[in-house]
Amino acid sequence: MIRSLVREALNRAETQPPLRTNASEPEHLIVNSLKEKARKEFDRDESSKTLLTELDLRGLEPGARVRVSPGTKFTPLANDIIRENNIELIEREARTSSVTVRSVAIGADHGGFQYKEALKAFLADLGVSVRDFGTDSTEAVDYPDFASEVAKCVSAGHVECGILIDGAGIGSAMAANKVPGVRAAACYSTALAANSREHNGANILTLGSGQVSLEEAKKIVESFLSTRISEERHKRRVAKIDDIDRQYRR
Numbered sequence: 001m002i003r004s005l006v007r008e009a010l011n012r013a014e015t016q017p018p019l020r021t022n023a024s025e026p027e028h029l030i031v032n033s034l035k036e037k038a039r040k041e042f043d044r045d046e047s048s049k050t051l052l053t054e055l056d057l058r059g060l061e062p063g064a065r066v067r068v069s070p071g072t073k074f075t076p077l078a079n080d081i082i083r084e085n086n087i088e089l090i091e092r093e094a095r096t097s098s099v100t101v102r103s104v105a106i107g108a109d110h111g112g113f114q115y116k117e118a119l120k121a122f123l124a125d126l127g128v129s130v131r132d133f134g135t136d137s138t139e140a141v142d143y144p145d146f147a148s149e150v151a152k153c154v155s156a157g158h159v160e161c162g163i164l165i166d167g168a169g170i171g172s173a174m175a176a177n178k179v180p181g182v183r184a185a186a187c188y189s190t191a192l193a194a195n196s197r198e199h200n201g202a203n204i205l206t207l208g209s210g211q212v213s214l215e216e217a218k219k220i221v222e223s224f225l226s227t228r229i230s231e232e233r234h235k236r237r238v239a240k241i242d243d244i245d246r247q248y249r250r
Helices: 002-015 033-039 076-084 113-125 143-155 170-176 190-198 214-225 232-247
Strands: 065-068 088-091 103-108 129-132 161-166 184-186 204-208
Touching (some): 103 113, 143 204
Parallel strands (some): 103 161
């Protein structure tokens, strides 16, 4: 009887997992965060800006790497932060591209915010200077507010072209086209983008984040900014569009 009880106890002990000697001792986990950090080319991308302030460098750890565009200027306080925290500046290399436009105003509502942020970096890689008119988050806003600001910037000649992004791309085009001198075109393909520039002299491209993927949007943007109106017959027709515009501005 005793032998059978001892044998049963030994069998139970063999099947149970070993007890931790210290209940408060944490389990050892393998973390690859250092490896991931080592693989990163930079910690923050500010290459879409031509001027960096102390606000752009807020929250960076000492020794952080920041990607900047060639010729970027810095405020005195920004220079102090860079020096005191040993911030490493990594100058981006411009991509080979046929883009001829060098300055763009960009804006988006909440539906286009994420595309806007990605396109800013993409434009910087193309060597394009970007003026960002918002929005600055995915919180709901009204697209006409941002479309009008971008349109006014283009109309005044402060930039060569504009880019607007909302859910469909249609509302922003309607709003922008109310500003004198603006010819905004909603485009959903590279062919339409090129046509809108070559045939219609479009100076603002509107995109729908719900209509095209981000990769498609990048290709559309590059096509738009790489095409110019050249044929005299197209220029004549665009001049007639401008004549209509002037009639209703009186």
